[in-house]
Amino acid sequence: MPERLSARGLTGAAGGPFGIALGRGDAMAITGPSGAGKSVLLRMIADLDPHEGAILLDGVDRATIAAPLWRRRVAYLAAEPGWWHDDTAPHFPDRPRTEALMPSLALDPGLLNQPVHRLSTGERMRLAFIRTLLNEPEILLLDEPTGALDPHATALVETLLIERLRAGAALILVTHDMAQASRLGARRFHLEAGTLTPR
Numbered sequence: 630m631p632e633r634l635s636a637r638g639l640t641g642a643a644g645g646p647f648g649i650a651l652g653r654g655d656a657m658a659i660t661g662p663s664g665a666g667k668s669v670l671l672r673m674i675a676d677l678d679p680h681e682g683a684i685l686l687d688g689v690d691r692a693t694i695a696a697p698l699w700r701r702r703v704a705y706l707a708a709e710p711g712w713w714h715d716d717t718a719p720h721f722p723d724r725p726r727t728e729a730l731m732p733s734l735a736l737d738p739g740l741l742n743q744p745v746h747r748l749s750t751g752e753r754m755r756l757a758f759i760r761t762l763l764n765e766p767e768i769l770l771l772d773e774p775t776g777a778l779d780p781h782a783t784a785l786v787e788t789l790l791i792e793r794l795r796a797g798a799a800l801i802l803v804t805h806d807m808a809q810a811s812r813l814g815a816r817r818f819h820l821e822a823g824t825l826t827p828r
Protein backbone atom coordinates (compact mmCIF):
# COMPACT_ATOMS: atom_id res chain seq x y z
CA MET A 630 0.00 0.00 0.00
CA PRO A 631 1.46 3.45 -0.85
CA GLU A 632 2.27 5.92 1.92
CA ARG A 633 -0.65 8.12 2.97
CA LEU A 634 1.57 11.16 2.32
CA SER A 635 4.99 11.27 0.78
CA ALA A 636 7.09 14.22 -0.29
CA ARG A 637 10.37 14.00 -2.17
CA GLY A 638 12.76 16.83 -2.95
CA LEU A 639 10.35 19.34 -1.43
CA THR A 640 12.05 22.73 -1.62
CA GLY A 641 10.79 26.25 -0.97
CA ALA A 642 11.00 29.22 1.41
CA ALA A 643 11.19 26.80 4.37
CA GLY A 644 14.42 25.29 2.95
CA GLY A 645 14.83 21.71 1.91
CA PRO A 646 15.00 19.51 0.01
CA PHE A 647 12.70 17.71 2.46
CA GLY A 648 11.66 14.08 2.31
CA ILE A 649 8.55 13.16 4.28
CA ALA A 650 6.74 9.82 4.52
CA LEU A 651 3.66 9.25 6.65
CA GLY A 652 1.53 6.12 6.70
CA ARG A 653 -2.07 5.75 7.85
CA GLY A 654 -2.31 6.78 11.50
CA ASP A 655 1.19 8.28 11.56
CA ALA A 656 1.90 11.54 13.34
CA MET A 657 4.90 13.84 13.11
CA ALA A 658 5.63 16.76 15.45
CA ILE A 659 7.84 19.63 14.30
CA THR A 660 9.69 21.99 16.60
CA GLY A 661 12.08 24.77 15.68
CA PRO A 662 12.91 28.37 16.47
CA SER A 663 10.57 31.21 15.56
CA GLY A 664 10.95 32.06 11.88
CA ALA A 665 12.57 28.70 11.02
CA GLY A 666 9.88 28.04 8.40
CA LYS A 667 7.61 25.56 10.19
CA SER A 668 4.41 27.26 8.98
CA VAL A 669 5.82 27.67 5.48
CA LEU A 670 6.66 23.95 5.35
CA LEU A 671 3.07 23.02 6.25
CA ARG A 672 1.79 25.55 3.69
CA MET A 673 4.04 24.05 1.01
CA ILE A 674 2.55 20.61 1.67
CA ALA A 675 -0.97 22.10 1.50
CA ASP A 676 0.00 23.73 -1.81
CA LEU A 677 -0.57 27.19 -0.34
CA ASP A 678 3.05 28.36 -0.74
CA PRO A 679 5.35 27.97 -3.76
CA HIS A 680 7.54 24.87 -3.77
CA GLU A 681 9.33 22.39 -5.97
CA GLY A 682 9.39 18.63 -5.67
CA ALA A 683 6.85 15.83 -5.64
CA ILE A 684 4.06 15.29 -3.11
CA LEU A 685 1.85 12.22 -3.26
CA LEU A 686 -1.35 11.39 -1.41
CA ASP A 687 -2.04 7.64 -1.30
CA GLY A 688 0.40 7.33 -4.21
CA VAL A 689 -1.38 9.95 -6.37
CA ASP A 690 0.71 12.93 -7.46
CA ARG A 691 -0.54 16.32 -6.29
CA ALA A 692 -0.09 17.63 -9.82
CA THR A 693 -3.01 15.44 -10.94
CA ILE A 694 -5.40 16.64 -8.21
CA ALA A 695 -7.23 19.99 -8.50
CA ALA A 696 -5.94 22.50 -5.93
CA PRO A 697 -9.25 23.01 -4.03
CA LEU A 698 -9.70 19.24 -3.67
CA TRP A 699 -6.07 18.82 -2.56
CA ARG A 700 -6.54 21.47 0.15
CA ARG A 701 -9.68 19.75 1.43
CA ARG A 702 -7.91 16.40 1.63
CA VAL A 703 -4.58 17.85 2.87
CA ALA A 704 -5.91 20.46 5.28
CA TYR A 705 -3.82 23.24 6.80
CA LEU A 706 -4.98 24.89 10.01
CA ALA A 707 -3.09 28.13 10.65
CA ALA A 708 -1.99 29.22 14.11
CA GLU A 709 -4.28 32.24 13.60
CA PRO A 710 -7.05 30.95 11.34
CA GLY A 711 -8.85 33.34 9.00
CA TRP A 712 -12.55 34.28 9.21
CA TRP A 713 -14.26 35.88 6.23
CA HIS A 714 -17.73 36.65 7.63
CA ASP A 715 -18.51 38.87 10.64
CA ASP A 716 -20.78 36.20 12.10
CA THR A 717 -19.71 32.74 13.12
CA ALA A 718 -22.60 30.69 11.70
CA PRO A 719 -21.97 31.28 7.96
CA HIS A 720 -18.57 29.59 8.35
CA PHE A 721 -20.41 26.37 9.24
CA PRO A 722 -22.96 25.53 6.54
CA ASP A 723 -23.41 22.02 7.95
CA ARG A 724 -24.87 23.21 11.22
CA PRO A 725 -26.06 19.81 12.54
CA ARG A 726 -22.61 18.22 12.20
CA THR A 727 -20.99 21.33 13.65
CA GLU A 728 -23.30 21.37 16.67
CA ALA A 729 -22.73 17.64 17.15
CA LEU A 730 -18.95 18.18 17.37
CA MET A 731 -18.97 21.29 19.57
CA PRO A 732 -19.63 19.61 22.93
CA SER A 733 -16.67 17.27 22.38
CA LEU A 734 -14.51 20.43 22.47
CA ALA A 735 -16.41 21.95 25.42
CA LEU A 736 -18.02 24.54 23.15
CA ASP A 737 -21.61 25.68 23.61
CA PRO A 738 -23.49 25.48 20.28
CA GLY A 739 -24.88 28.93 21.16
CA LEU A 740 -21.46 30.34 20.21
CA LEU A 741 -22.48 29.91 16.57
CA ASN A 742 -24.88 32.83 17.08
CA GLN A 743 -22.05 35.17 18.14
CA PRO A 744 -20.05 37.49 15.92
CA VAL A 745 -16.54 36.10 15.42
CA HIS A 746 -14.92 39.06 17.21
CA ARG A 747 -16.75 38.24 20.45
CA LEU A 748 -15.29 34.75 20.66
CA SER A 749 -12.22 34.17 22.81
CA THR A 750 -8.97 33.18 21.14
CA GLY A 751 -9.37 29.62 22.40
CA GLU A 752 -13.00 29.43 21.20
CA ARG A 753 -11.96 30.65 17.76
CA MET A 754 -9.15 28.11 17.65
CA ARG A 755 -11.45 25.21 18.57
CA LEU A 756 -14.10 26.34 16.07
CA ALA A 757 -11.47 26.58 13.33
CA PHE A 758 -10.36 23.08 14.28
CA ILE A 759 -13.97 21.89 13.85
CA ARG A 760 -14.08 23.63 10.44
CA THR A 761 -11.01 21.61 9.47
CA LEU A 762 -12.35 18.30 10.82
CA LEU A 763 -15.72 18.63 9.07
CA ASN A 764 -14.04 18.06 5.69
CA GLU A 765 -12.62 14.77 7.01
CA PRO A 766 -9.18 15.39 5.51
CA GLU A 767 -6.81 12.46 5.11
CA ILE A 768 -3.89 14.68 6.12
CA LEU A 769 -4.07 17.21 8.95
CA LEU A 770 -1.41 19.94 8.94
CA LEU A 771 -1.87 21.78 12.23
CA ASP A 772 0.11 24.85 13.25
CA GLU A 773 0.22 25.04 17.06
CA PRO A 774 -3.42 23.88 17.32
CA THR A 775 -3.48 24.02 21.12
CA GLY A 776 -1.21 27.05 21.63
CA ALA A 777 -4.13 29.14 22.95
CA LEU A 778 -5.85 26.38 24.93
CA ASP A 779 -5.93 25.37 28.59
CA PRO A 780 -4.98 21.79 29.55
CA HIS A 781 -8.60 20.55 29.52
CA ALA A 782 -9.35 21.92 26.04
CA THR A 783 -5.95 20.66 24.86
CA ALA A 784 -6.85 17.15 26.03
CA LEU A 785 -10.17 17.33 24.13
CA VAL A 786 -8.39 18.34 20.91
CA GLU A 787 -5.90 15.52 21.37
CA THR A 788 -8.74 13.01 21.87
CA LEU A 789 -10.27 14.02 18.53
CA LEU A 790 -6.85 13.86 16.85
CA ILE A 791 -6.26 10.35 18.18
CA GLU A 792 -9.70 9.37 16.79
CA ARG A 793 -8.73 10.74 13.37
CA LEU A 794 -5.40 8.88 13.48
CA ARG A 795 -7.18 5.64 14.38
CA ALA A 796 -9.50 6.23 11.40
CA GLY A 797 -6.42 6.31 9.14
CA ALA A 798 -5.62 10.02 8.84
CA ALA A 799 -2.02 11.23 9.10
CA LEU A 800 -0.94 14.27 11.08
CA ILE A 801 1.85 16.80 10.98
CA LEU A 802 1.73 19.31 13.77
CA VAL A 803 3.89 22.18 14.86
CA THR A 804 4.12 22.10 18.63
CA HIS A 805 6.57 23.14 21.29
CA ASP A 806 4.94 20.73 23.72
CA MET A 807 7.01 17.56 23.78
CA ALA A 808 4.55 15.85 26.11
CA GLN A 809 1.86 16.48 23.50
CA ALA A 810 4.02 14.86 20.82
CA SER A 811 4.35 11.77 23.06
CA ARG A 812 0.63 11.65 23.85
CA LEU A 813 -0.11 11.64 20.12
CA GLY A 814 2.57 9.04 19.42
CA ALA A 815 4.22 11.52 17.06
CA ARG A 816 7.73 11.16 15.69
CA ARG A 817 9.64 14.32 16.56
CA PHE A 818 11.57 16.49 14.10
CA HIS A 819 13.37 19.79 14.44
CA LEU A 820 13.42 22.37 11.66
CA GLU A 821 16.31 24.78 11.63
CA ALA A 822 18.39 26.42 8.89
CA GLY A 823 16.25 24.77 6.23
CA THR A 824 16.90 21.24 7.48
CA LEU A 825 14.49 18.82 9.15
CA THR A 826 16.28 16.56 11.66
CA PRO A 827 14.80 13.65 13.64
CA ARG A 828 14.90 14.17 17.40
Ligand SMILES: Nc1ncnc2c1ncn2[C@@H]1O[C@H](COP(=O)(O)OP(=O)(O)OP(=O)(O)O)[C@@H](O)[C@H]1O
Pocket residue numbers: 642661662663664665666667668669670678679
Ligand atom coordinates in the same frame (compact mmCIF):
# COMPACT_ATOMS: atom_id res chain seq x y z
N1 LIG B 1 5.60 32.78 1.13
C1 LIG B 1 6.79 33.09 1.67
N2 LIG B 1 7.88 33.25 0.91
C2 LIG B 1 9.07 33.58 1.44
N3 LIG B 1 9.27 33.74 2.76
C3 LIG B 1 8.23 33.58 3.56
C4 LIG B 1 6.93 33.26 3.08
N4 LIG B 1 6.10 33.17 4.14
C5 LIG B 1 6.85 33.43 5.24
N5 LIG B 1 8.11 33.68 4.88
C6 LIG B 1 9.23 33.95 5.79
O1 LIG B 1 9.77 32.67 6.09
C7 LIG B 1 10.23 32.67 7.45
C8 LIG B 1 9.58 31.52 8.17
O2 LIG B 1 8.25 31.84 8.52
P1 LIG B 1 7.29 30.82 9.28
O3 LIG B 1 6.02 31.56 9.57
O4 LIG B 1 7.20 29.56 8.52
O5 LIG B 1 8.10 30.56 10.62
P2 LIG B 1 7.75 29.61 11.84
O6 LIG B 1 8.88 28.65 12.00
O7 LIG B 1 6.38 29.05 11.67
O8 LIG B 1 7.78 30.66 13.03
P3 LIG B 1 6.86 30.87 14.34
O9 LIG B 1 7.24 29.78 15.29
O10 LIG B 1 7.27 32.23 14.83
O11 LIG B 1 5.42 30.80 13.90
C9 LIG B 1 9.90 34.04 8.02
O12 LIG B 1 11.09 34.81 7.99
C10 LIG B 1 8.84 34.57 7.10
O13 LIG B 1 8.90 35.98 7.02
